[in-house]
Amino acid sequence: MSKNSLSKSAQSGAGSPYAHFRWNTGLGILAIFVVTFIVTTSSITLAAEPAKKIPVIFDTDIGDDIDDTWALILLLQSPEFDIKLVTTAVNNTPEKAKIVAKILQTAGRTDIPVGIGVQHNKRNHRQREWVGDYKLSSYPGTIYRDGVKAIVDTIMKSPKPITVVAVGPLPNIAAALEREPKIANKARFVGMHGSIYKGYGGSSKVSAEYNVRAYPKAVQKVFAAPWDVTITPLDTCGIIHLRGDKYQKVLKANTKLPKALIANYRAWYKQGILNSKKDLSKEELNKRVNRQINSRSTTLFDTVGIYLGMTEKLVKMEKLGITVTDDGYTRIDKNAKVINCATEWKDLGAFEDFLVDRLIK
Numbered sequence: 001m002s003k004n005s006l007s008k009s010a011q012s013g014a015g016s017p018y019a020h021f022r023w024n025t026g027l028g029i030l031a032i033f034v035v036t037f038i039v040t041t042s043s044i045t046l047a048a049e050p051a052k053k054i055p056v057i058f059d060t061d062i063g064d065d066i067d068d069t070w071a072l073i074l075l076l077q078s079p080e081f082d083i084k085l086v087t088t089a090v091n092n093t094p095e096k097a098k099i100v101a102k103i104l105q106t107a108g109r110t111d112i113p114v115g116i117g118v119q120h121n122k123r124n125h126r127q128r129e130w131v132g133d134y135k136l137s138s139y140p141g142t143i144y145r146d147g148v149k150a151i152v153d154t155i156m157k158s159p160k161p162i163t164v165v166a167v168g169p170l171p172n173i174a175a176a177l178e179r180e181p182k183i184a185n186k187a188r189f190v191g192m193h194g195s196i197y198k199g200y201g202g203s204s205k206v207s208a209e210y211n212v213r214a215y216p217k218a219v220q221k222v223f224a225a226p227w228d229v230t231i232t233p234l235d236t237c238g239i240i241h242l243r244g245d246k247y248q249k250v251l252k253a254n255t256k257l258p259k260a261l262i263a264n265y266r267a268w269y270k271q272g273i274l275n276s277k278k279d280l281s282k283e284e285l286n287k288r289v290n291r292q293i294n295s296r297s298t299t300l301f302d303t304v305g306i307y308l309g310m311t312e313k314l315v316k317m318e319k320l321g322i323t324v325t326d327d328g329y330t331r332i333d334k335n336a337k338v339i340n341c342a343t344e345w346k347d348l349g350a351f352e353d354f355l356v357d358r359l360i361k
């Protein structure tokens with residue numbers, strides 16, 4: 001509707017019913033135009049915002065190996081995800097939740113709830129120096145004491161299917177499936193689990209990979225559930241290390257998340273030495289810690305779990321029937337349920353570059 005035709009209808013006389021019709025039609029069309037414009041613009045805004053993001057639950061045994069902390073930072077720095085919940089797995093899960101909560105607080109992401117998973121003991125973890133006297137009660141966001149219930153509720157209440165990324169042993173996810181088997185209809189599972197053709201360190205001998213071996217029954221339950229299962233076995237995740245320039249970029253990054261990451265790495269590495277060699281001089285201890293922290297990462301298995309939660313672009317995927325044995329092996333078995341396995345890198349260097357760029361962002 002042009003300005004000109006509106007003024008023409010105004011000129012045709014206020015008294016005639018025809019003029020009213022013209023006016024009303026003109027305003028009606030204008031109103032439709034305005035409403036359409038608003039609806040279109042807001043749906044464009046929505047499309048670029050959370051509607052496009054992947055709703056994800058991250059289940060992590062953070063505090064055991066340090067790669068979970070790298071994976072959590074990668075997750076937080078990946079705008080592809082809408083992070084619904086982070087839960088802690090195995091051992092002293094309430095203490096582990098402090099690492100998660102303090103990192104989320106450092107990231108300014110206290111909108112993300114933290115769930116405490118099934119607890120197995122009161123053993124303290126190796127990142128305690130970084131956690132310091134942090135209290136879960138000081139976390140401004142939500143802490144769920146029953147992390148398993150939080151997993152079930154988050155999946156069941158979500159209007160969109162949830163991606164569950166799990167990078168540790170699976171007691172939490174197995175317990176969630178036990179409590180509410182229907183979660184398998186509303187979610188897909190992505191895990192860092194197993195060893196298909198290669199073992200630890202790229203070995204041609206397969207391994208009973210830790211996340212499977214620790215609780216094989218839980219992995220059997222999770223793999224057998226009627227949801228889509230995708231894994232990065234050691235074949236792809238067991239060869240991720242950062243060294244040289246790539247590592248130095250993370251080490252020297254001056255923003256808060258990579259700094260918190262390196263501080264956690266340092267605390268974890270130092271505590272590892274202290275646990276086995278209690279009589280080292282302070283000088284010798286610092287020398288050993290600096291030698292490691294200044295030169296390279298450990299194996300960053302879990303970062304590949306996060307990657308597969310968003311894309312499979314740089315890996316070769318194979319659909320394989322996989323049986324989980326009671327002693328923790330993941331054996332190819334054509335009669336077993338078929339799952340998606342990332343068995344090889346198409347471009348490992350490109351993944352390392354991606355990882356570094358995300359971590360230091």
Ligand SMILES: [Ca+2]
Binds near residue numbers: 065
């Ligand atoms: Ca882990």
